[in-house]
Amino acid sequence: MKHLKTLLLVFTISVSLSSCKLLGTIVGDSKDPFVYLTFDNPDTSRSMVVNYLVSEHTTEPLNLFYKSEHQISWSNVPTEIMEFKGVLKTKYSYSFKNLSAGTKHFFEIRNENDEIILPMHYFKTLPNGGAPVKVIQGGDLRSKNILADVAEGALKKDPDVILIGGDISYANGKLTNLDKWDDWFKAMEPVMITDDQRVIPLIVAIGNHEVTKFGLSKKTKAPFYFQLFPQNGDKTFFTRKLGAHSVLIVLDTGHIYSHRSQVEWLTQQFETYKHMKNKLAMYHVPLYPGHRKFETRGSKKGRKHWMGLFDKYNLTAAFENHDHVAKRTYPLKNNKKDPEGTVYFGDGCWGAGYREAQPERWYLDFVGEYRHVWFAELTEFGADFEAYSYNELIDSATLH
Numbered sequence: 244m245k246h247l248k249t250l251l252l253v254f255t256i257s258v259s260l261s262s263c264k265l266l267g268t269i270v271g272d273s274k275d276p277f278v279y280l281t282f283d284n285p286d287t288s289r290s291m292v293v294n295y296l297v298s299e300h301t302t303e304p305l306n307l308f309y310k311s312e313h314q315i316s317w318s319n320v321p322t323e324i325m326e327f328k329g330v331l332k333t334k335y336s337y338s339f340k341n342l343s344a345g346t347k348h349f350f351e352i353r354n355e356n357d358e359i360i361l362p363m364h365y366f367k368t369l370p371n372g373g374a375p376v377k378v379i380q381g382g383d384l385r386s387k388n389i390l391a392d393v394a395e396g397a398l399k400k401d402p403d404v405i406l407i408g409g410d411i412s413y414a415n416g417k418l419t420n421l422d423k424w425d426d427w428f429k430a431m432e433p434v435m436i437t438d439d440q441r442v443i444p445l446i447v448a449i450g451n452h453e454v455t456k457f458g459l460s461k462k463t464k465a466p467f468y469f470q471l472f473p474q475n476g477d478k479t480f481f482t483r484k485l486g487a488h489s490v491l492i493v494l495d496t497g498h499i500y501s502h503r504s505q506v507e508w509l510t511q512q513f514e515t516y517k518h519m520k521n522k523l524a525m526y527h528v529p530l531y532p533g534h535r536k537f538e539t540r541g542s543k544k545g546r547k548h549w550m551g552l553f554d555k556y557n558l559t560a561a562f563e564n565h566d567h568v569a570k571r572t573y574p575l576k577n578n579k580k581d582p583e584g585t586v587y588f589g590d591g592c593w594g595a596g597y598r599e600a601q602p603e604r605w606y607l608d609f610v611g612e613y614r615h616v617w618f619a620e621l622t623e624f625g626a627d628f629e630a631y632s633y634n635e636l637i638d639s640a641t642l643h
């Protein structure tokens with residue numbers, strides 16, 4: 244029986260590998276290279292990772308040329324080339340460190356013949372002082388070309404960074420679903436890249452639709468998540484500073500790491516950043532669901548292992564996802580309404596279809612059936628939140 248299972252597993256893996264090579268060849272209309280930005284450490288004011296993807300396996304260097312707003316001449320920085328395991332793609336990346344905060348940095352990509360294959364784009368490092376930081380947050384996207392339309396009202400507010408709360412392209416960690424990622428990057432291009440060629444960086448949490456049951460290691464359980472968004476090695480939980488006043492703690496609701504296994508680390512992060520005015524968390528499965536039952540397993544685990552710490556360290560707000568409605572809770576502490584408590588925003592419905600909202604729940608101050616994203620402006624005085632569905636403002640809250 245054991246042998247049969249092993250044989251079946253080997254067969255499934257080889258079939259998926261061969262069919263995805265074929266897919267990679269078929270997906271020839273993707274716009275090469277896809278360019279996008281991530282962070283690989285907490286200091287978002289001095290670092291940035293520039294990533295670009297091409298639809299072939301190649302070792303040809305594609306040269307990244309860079310200059311800051313204070314420089315006149317370009318320098319060629321040595322990108323890391325990563326052959327995507329299992330799919331026909333190559334990823335290039337360069338991790339910038341020691342940049343100056345709150346400044347513009349320009350880049351373009353040229354091939355070996357010095358031909359420009361990505362014209363000049365730029366990014367802005369986040370501030371490290373008291374200047375405001377503007378974010379948009381959404382989850383449950385799917386690879387639909389409505390993502391820019393749904394976020395239009397929020398994108399007009401000129402965000403500095405985009406927070407993604409899991410269930411990204413719904414590829415389910417399957418290498419055969421490469422086309423979903425191609426479509427996702429295409430749909431995200433007008434979200435991430437402004438009309439004046441600024442690229443807005445991403446901070447990405449993991450959801451259940453990034454993961455396959457069949458992976459043998461952490462990285463093969465979520466092959467695209469780890470290879471596309473290397474944010475903290477094989478860890479799916481990490482912290483990012485958003486200005487001198489705010490911190491974002493990204494958590495994994497049991498997809499690669501259990502809730503319980505992150506408790507010690509979470510306590511350390513709260514201790515390190517307890518002086519911050521705005522303490523935010525982002526994770527996939529909600530503690531306070533807007534659609535599913537309150538007693539859903541993942542929600543219970545979140546409340547059991549994390550809620551006490553959220554209460555103890557006065558978490559300002561949490562961005563929850565997974566339930567596919569728009570919602571905002573009352574401020575909550577000790578699982579009760581409390582004006583000093585945490586507000587839970589959600590519930591991840593950027594591109595995925597909305598589900599039935601549950602307005603009778605005691606903890607919900609606002610809930611509705613909308614595709615939407617949240618916009619937040621974080622300052623040294625507090626945080627303002629607005630939910631947009633396409634161009635319509637559907638909810639707002641001020642936490643000062």
Ligand SMILES: [Fe+2]
Nearest residue numbers: 383410565595
């Ligand atoms: Fe979802």
Ligand SMILES: [Fe+2]
Nearest residue numbers: 410450451565
């Ligand atoms: Fe989900």
